[in-house]
Amino acid sequence: MGSCGIFSVSVKQRDIIAATLPVQDHWLQMSNLDLLLPPLDVGVFFCYKRSLPHEESVKIIKKSLAQALAPFYPFAGEVVQNNDGEPELLCNNRGVDFIHAHADMELRRIDLHHPDDSVERKLVPTKKRGVLSVQVTELNCGGLVIGCTFDHRIADAYSINMFLIAWAEISQSKQISSLPSFRRSMLNPRRPPVMDTFYNTLFVPLSSLPPPRSYFPAEPLISRIYYIQAKDINDLQSNSSFNGNPKRSKVVSFIAFLWKIIAECDDGFNTCKMGVVVDGRERLNEVNFDKLSLSNTNSFSMRNYFGNVLSIPYGEANCGDLKEMPLSRVADMIHEFVGPATTEEHFRGLIDWVELHRPEPAVARIYTKMEENEGEAVVVSSGQRFPVENIDFGWGKPHFGSYHFPWGGQTGYVMPMPSVRKNGDWIVYMHMLEKHLDLVETKGRKMFKPLTPSYLDF
Template identity: 55%
Template sequence: MGEGKGGCTVTVRRKERVAAVLPLQEHWLPFSNLDLLLPPLDVGVFFCYEKLPGSPSFAAMLSSLKGSLVQALVTYYPFAGEVITNSTGEPELLCNNRGVDFIEAYADVELRELCLYKPDDSFKEKLVPKKEGGVFCVQATELKCGGLVVACSFDHRIADAVSADMFLVAWAELASSKPISRIPSFRRSLLNPRRPGRHDSFPDRLFAPISSLVPPSSPPQLQQPTVSRIYYITAEDVDRMQTAASSGGAAHRTKVEAFTAYLWRVLAKGTVSGDKPCRMGLVVDGRSRIDARAMANYFGNVLTPPYGTLSAEELGRMALPEVADVVHEFLRPAMTAEHFRGLVDWVESHRPEPAVARIYLEDEEGGVACVVSSGRRFPASEVEFGWGKPALASYFFPWGGSTGFVMPMPSPKGNGDWVVYAYLLRDLVEVLEAESPQVFRPLTPDYYLKLLELELVA
């Protein structure tokens, strides 16, 4: 079946605004200091569903999606609000039940033809909607085969992936007439700055106030094109990667640490020369670091992006366990409550001036940079609206800069495989596929159709 069909035509049938079913008292929800570290970027996520025997009609699916969405927005009301800039120039969330833009569409393509490996062709602003207002938008697209794609875009300043995942599961639970299993917490006091504030030098290494950035001495060169790809990695390869990273007397490394080290070594081969810097970051969720019990259902951003820098030459000489050790070491100072408390205080000391994560700054030295964001807890199989589990689900984040973004997620089939979304410079994609085709395998329709056949046999 090959890579699937690219460039499908999507016809929008209807647009409407869906608000919470119950009236809400209009109020302001301030951004936490950790929210203020995020730029105004939108994140996409999509779920693909097969047309199974006994599945409801598209009209019935739409009715269920909208009926449960208006209920979910009562509990997850920030997604029905809008971001307003206050008098100091900082963003705030106005919880006014503006509602969510809901798009109904049709695509002249079958699920088995979708270009999953190259999602820019069929998902970007086609099946995954471009948010034009508010905080959150949804598109439900009927496919030619009767299948369905449910896709969302949301403002990253309002929610990180953990928060969005909670909402998506709650929405699906309500569609299936179940109670919401995780009630979100909006207790911004959990991330209040200390009086007096205190922090070490680590936040200065990770973030830079806008005023501290030096303008380039010469006009920026034309940026190399970036592309999105979706791969899968088999459970066996994930285990082999972890075993290799933990071998030779090395300490036991997590699967994500091993994956990050493996990716770092491969991408280093895409630098123009051996002395060029290669930066690799790994996003850390601070909920369990700050207060696992109080923060378990916290809705907002609780993220920090520690990273390491090595030259391509160094990475070429190092064995995988050595690189995994470096990953572990640059993560270590970010895995504490004190780091997150200090980061909150650091932001407070610079307000209202915005800051930017250094890993995302353009590199004029010809090196490469990439951030791994672990989606290992992505609850793809739980986003079940009443017509079966998704055949495929993935985040989709072509954010626009040159720093790469790679997110491994569990396959919705629960077989231990990973679905890996990658946004990288085109040359780095070519390096990744040339150097590691046996690990990063293009996600073609053959993959999930084979899994579906195995399910039917079982």
């Protein structure tokens, strides 16, 4: 195949794309849930096997991006600090940094299994300013790669998905199917806020973190992309629900399997942690419309809310116990620690907890090491709503799409997404310690298969 992450990318043009409609400068306050996110950038990219002539494709992308930034105007702004040292969004339509590039490579030869070599800083841009950066890379085969990098403090995966779909719809002159809502009052704290020390186990004020010490070695985290066949996912679900146990979801079954693999690591730690990202949109009640004299209440639905609505519950268990447990028992443990975070009260309480600690910033506990003997940790964020097939700019659906999140910390990050084949297979992006990836490729080799151009039919 002659794969490679080794190829050159040259920049043909740099632009700044602003919203087509004028936006009066104004401030958009961060919600309390936004304030839980550190300044992290997240990447996402889509590969198209064929496109229109490159110049025509780029013209369509730029024009539709400018139009999409009108309803999604926070992406054209920039983050600044207020007088309390907290981040706020200045909606000033500074625009999005846009790069038109050329890669001296054919899509079928790009080694997507090793995205650190083939995607990082090549097909997904490094964001330097603003909230969003976009790069369109033309390939020798006539294909295109569209890569985006966005500030996680402004948007979670659900929000960027809304934007990407709207952007593609605009490019095809379609009506936007889901307009964003920036109604921060939906996530206002209660008056007075309710203090619950439970959240001290999930989130930590930065002032409580221990200073960096030499016994916390900075081991490198590495990115890989795999695929899992539908039959293997179904088998996992069957095994996690074996012998009369409650039927667990495919995602919970997958997380249980991954947790058991990580527990196999012989690194001197007795325990290991597993975190799960929970989206609170479906948990929070919608606005009490009886108190609103508005005819169109859809714009106030949490389904349209743009921002972060996330919590990260986690569990910690003895590695020896995890190795011996049946998959069904590990799935039960995950259900037990995730369950309490799937309620409206959990998110209302979390909003209150942040309010009572402001302006002190905080971080998810799973991302920290408070003690010398704490084991390693991994966080799983489900990307099952990743709308790859909907990101059609007028020349066809992508042949592949994935998130790319080499976030720089010491906690692993895993996102399973549906395959574009629509056959039940999963694509799994992993950014983990090398020792954990080694276990994935040995203990889990029957499940995790390296992503190849032949699988993707490039």
